[in-house]
Amino acid sequence: MLGVQGARSQVEQTWQPCYELSAHPENALAEHIGCVEERLYYSLNGLLDESEMLAEVARQTGRWEIVGQAELIAADVRSRCGESAAAKTELLELLSRVPAESALAGRVQMVLASTLDRLGERTAASGWIRRALAEWPGDEAPHWRAEALMVSSLLGMSRTNVDYTLVHHAAAEVSAHGDRLLLAATLANFAEVSAECGDVAISAEFADAASALLRRHPELAATLTLDSIGRARLALGELSTAQLCLEQALELELTLRCTDVMGDPWLTFAEIKLALGEPDEAWALLEHPRRTSWAAKGSWTGCRDLKLRAQVLAAQQQWQPAYQAIVAHLEVYERLRSVEGDRAVAEISTVQLADEERRRAAEFEKLALTDPLTGIANRRRVERWLAEAAQQAEAAERQVSLAIIDLDHFKRVNDCYSHECGDEVLRRVAVALEETGAGPDTLIARLGGEEFVQLCRATGRAEATERAEQLLLRLRTLGLAEIHPELRVTASIGIAFGDAAESSELLRAADRCLYAAKRAGRDQMVVELPSGLPLLGGL
Helix, strand or coil: CCCHHHHHHHHHHHCCCCCCCCCCHHHHHHHHHHHHHHHHHCCCCCHHHHHHHHHHHHHHCCCHHHHHHHHHHHHHHHHHCCCHHHHHHHHHHHHCCCCCCCHHHHHHHHHHHHHHHHCCCHHHHHHHHHHHHHCCCCCCCHHHHHHHHHHHHHHCCECCECCHHHHHHHHHHHHHHCCHHHHHHHHHHHHHHHHHCCCHHHHHHHHHHHHHHHHHCHHHCCHHHHHHHHHHHHHCCCHHHHHHHHHHHHHHHHHHCCCCCCCCHHHHHHHHHHHCCCHHHHHHHHCCHHHHCCCCCCHHHHHHHHHHHHHHHHHCCCHHHHHHHHHHHHHHHHHHCCHHHHHHHHHHHHHHHHHHHHHHHHHHHHHHCECCCCCCECHHHHHHHHHHHHCCCCCHHHEEEEEEEEECCHHHHHHHHCHHHHHHHHHHHHHHHHHHHCECCEEEEEEECCEEEEEEECCCHHHHHHHHHHHHHHHHCCCCCCCCCCCCCCEEEEEEEEEHHHHHHHHHHHHHHHHHHHHCCCCCEEEECCCCCEEEECC
16 A cells, blocks of 8 residues: 555655754754754654744844744644643743744644643633634635644534535645645545544545545555544545555554644554454453553543543453443533534534635635736726726826837737747736835736836826836836847836726726827826826836
8 A cells, every 4th residue: 555664764865854953043043943844743752952943043143934834843842742731831822922823823822722722721722713714814815724724623623513525624724725645634634534524425535535645645544544544434434445544554653653642553553453343352452562562641541541441441341441441432522512612613614614604705806816927907997996096086196197008019028038938928018017106095906918007096197107107117127038038128118197987988098098108109108188188208
């Protein structure tokens, strides 16, 4: 199924320290912190020392954001290793120091939510992850936000309340923005938890996707990823496949260890052995020295352990110990699965799904108003801008200037240098126009082809003419040597003034001035006079 030894060797070679700290730390700190962060889903070996060392180097160089990231990783590692109470205190203190409503604050809240879940405080965990996503700053750090969506979805899944719309959306976001290790862990987690919720068809879908990803990239195999796939296969009744997964998980666990106290491959393998009718082998796995040496357990893992011990003891006909184990299990289970907790689970799924739908609608609206090639506003955004300006009560506030900017002889660029070069020129021109001509009351947009527009509110002729002159100068000096050494661009500009409510006439007047500039020799602007006649300028 998977070449575990070869995969492990490949990954260990890939994840050597990304740089020597004594060489050039200021240039490589960000890269190194990213490498450490990625390994959280693979192995925690050495991560605590490495993150604390990174924090110290970052303090010495004044890289305070990286200090926060390194301290966050250290707290996350402690939480995953069973020191969740101490990690909770560290995370709350760190949250008080990082900028509010930043991507880093959102990530701290996500790790805090996971930590609280390990402590059995699911209601509080649900509140923190909901806050993290609600306050996330736009499109910043999409890979972190995708991971937060995954955590939110896992917290929102229960037998009584699962909305797989949110689950599939989270999987899609991780696929689009996360790294492959996170994607493998996400698919495996969703397979495991949907199986626990009794949704075997969806569990099979996620388990198959995770297994396919590991077949294509065996270097992604991690102890708990295989553990989660194995638990899903067990729920699906695929015992031989489940056993193979756990054999490989324990082979990895020998060197990589586990990456979270919420997972326990020994426990899962014992469940498989019991299902195969081998209770003595199951008990041996529960008491295996490698398992007992790692005493830390998450709240839910401890609950699973008590339940399985009761089942194994019953299969061995040890009735009194089995009774004691099941009573202990029920006490823990009732505490963890409180009515309040179930209500929080239902609420987070409902609210988060609504939040995601609103965010998706906003993204779709933004895309509808954005030119896909250049990333600036498009014609539809121009029409909306003019409509909004036309709604101003005062006539003076409705006055706008409209400058159409058309690149000269642009067809030659496509014909002589290729359409790919032409597209890159348009992107560079868009950036130059925005850098030079954008402002709080100004819009730069692409109308189509090689034609752009600058819209300005309540601008006099002198100011509008000066702005257009700046655009001409910027384009004349635009560096395009990287595309082709001989490539140059100029533009002709036509400027009109008037009431935004008369947008059609404004566009026609600007067009007339543009064609006058073209006829006059290009690389210049023509401004509409109050009489409606064009005035040559920009020579």
